[in-house]
Amino acid sequence: MTAELTTIDLFAGCGGMSAGFVKQGFTPLLAVEFDLYAAATYAANFGERHTFYGDIAKLDEADVPEVDIVIGGPPCQGFSNLGSKDIDDPRNQLWREYVRVVRAARPKVFVIENVDRFMKSSEFQLLLAETEEGALAEYELSYGHLNAADFGVGQRRVRTIVIGSRIGRIDLPNATHARDPEDSGLLPWVGTRERIGGLPEKPATTSLPDSSTEFFGEHVPGIFKGLDLHLGRNPTPLSLERYDHVPPGGGRFDVPEHLLPRCWREKPSGTTDVMGRMRWEMPSHTIRTEFFKPEKGQYLHPQWDEAGKHRVNRPITHLEAARLQGFPDDFLWCGTKIGIAKQIGNAVPVGLSEAIARHIRSGLS
Incomplete structure (x- = not known):
């Protein structure tokens, strides 16, 4: 033994x-x-x-x-x-x-x-x-x-x-x-499709379930798992228009100038991966703690077609980020949306x- x-x-x-x-x-x-x-x-x-x-x-x-x-x-x-x-x-x-x-x-x-x-x-x-x-x-x-x-x-x-x-x-x-x-x-490297393909393209909710548990004598939100973490956001029409211009592997330089915020228009170089879109056939870039903000990195969902018939214009969800970090869907999570995002992004x-x-x-x- x-x-x-x-x-x-x-x-x-x-x-x-x-x-x-x-x-x-x-x-x-x-x-x-x-x-x-x-x-x-x-x-x-x-x-x-x-x-x-x-x-x-x-x-x-x-x-x-x-x-x-x-x-x-x-x-x-x-x-x-x-x-x-x-x-x-x-x-x-x-x-x-x-x-x-x-x-x-x-x-x-x-x-x-x-x-x-x-x-x-x-x-x-x-x-x-x-x-x-x-x-x-x-x-x-x-x-x-x-x-x-x-x-x-x-x-x-x-x-x-x-x-x-x-x-x-x-x-x-x-x-x-x-x-x-x-x-x-x-x-070969494992692409994002193998990790997040098949999940609902449109998350059903923007909020975690209303539940709490107790650890160490303290009340904390949770316990959550699986689709509980498949959380959408409510981007503005301007944000959606920006996302729509970004192809797989692209980023802020694919967004027309008139749609760019002033800070990006005045900075023509650097920060190449922000407002970026993942690619199905490649691993994602590093998942950081604010993966739900496309302006922070290459965090747009990889689904995008040239003809414009099938595009998923949103950042990845908490569940998708957790999967890209290798956590199984039955892994248990405690905390707020931001708190769980920090845990995912900081994890090995x-x-x-x-x-x-x-x-x-x-x-x-």
């Missing part, structure tokens, strides 16, 4: 990383999350008893169990291209709390997931120093960039992955999919986390 392998998930969010590890047979013994809605979503799917809702700095080391692997992604806003890139951003210091828990849990392996810029940050250099002569000196690191699309996720999302091991070096997993798989033996794609889990499990056996 295969021995049980156990995890701690730090900065767990809604549980994208845990979802992949659980699918590969890992058992979570502790999860830590500061945001109430995200912690409630995690608890709804994986259990409330082992979920610590609160500030990780207040987690007592005496309450940290020894496990096989610690996983997690310290908040990355200070590293992000979209953020201020402030190296003194206090959120960038939370990786030190991650290190503190690793020391207490003494896992065989730990995994850090972060934005692609993380490897260029001063915090990453400090992390390397910890493995050379500091608190993580017994761990050997492997690190690099992985694209979720290269592991069967219907989304192009490049992330920094760090694997630390004290049982011998564990390299990053090899890609299973490729954009151009000819002669490589790999599978389930297919990517499962690939990492599968790879590490083989290294532990």
Whole structure:
């Protein structure tokens, strides 16, 4: 019988990383999350008893169990291209709390997931120093960039992955999919059609069901799943006219000038993916927290035909975004519409986390 392998998930969010590890047979013994809605979503799917809702700095080391692997992604806003890139951003210091828990849990392996810029940050250099002569000196690191699309996720999302091991070096997993798989033996990238095709083109509602539940002694909206999250919006006639001009793979430069807002007319270059439309045959671009706003990225539904007979002029729904992140329709969600959108956009794609889990499990056996 295969021995049980156990995890701690730090900065767990809604549980994208845990979802992949659980699918590969890992058992979570502790999860830590500061945001109430995200912690409630995690608890709804994986259990409330082992979920610590609160500030990780207040987690007592005496309450940290020894496990096989610690996983997690310290908040990355200070590293992000979209953020201020402030190296003194206090959120960038939370990786030190991650290190503190690793020391207490003494896992065989730990995994850090972060934005692609993380490897260029001063915090990453400090992390390397910890493995050379500091608190993580017994761990050997492997690190690099992985694209979720290269592991069967219907989304192009490049992330920094760090694997630390004290049982011998564990390299990053090899890609299973490729954009151009000819002669490589790999599978082709998964397009949006495979992930969101077949869902109703016109959502039946713009609101979540009126329901609430309780976690950690707090009332939160939920529990929602499946078509509960297939939420439409009420765009203005001007917005609909803009959407109608954008073909698959196109963006704001396809919108006639007289329909553009002044800020775009006066900025003839840059931000090429805003007001963009997805393509059925390709993975989506990165799903961020405001995927329901076409002015924020390539978030228009991929259905569009040249003749104008069959066009779906709306942004993707919460359910479609969750599917592009790899969450199954029976995954349970708690929170407001905005709160759930943040959870979806901040999550680790389930297919990517499962690939990492599968790879590490083989290294532990």
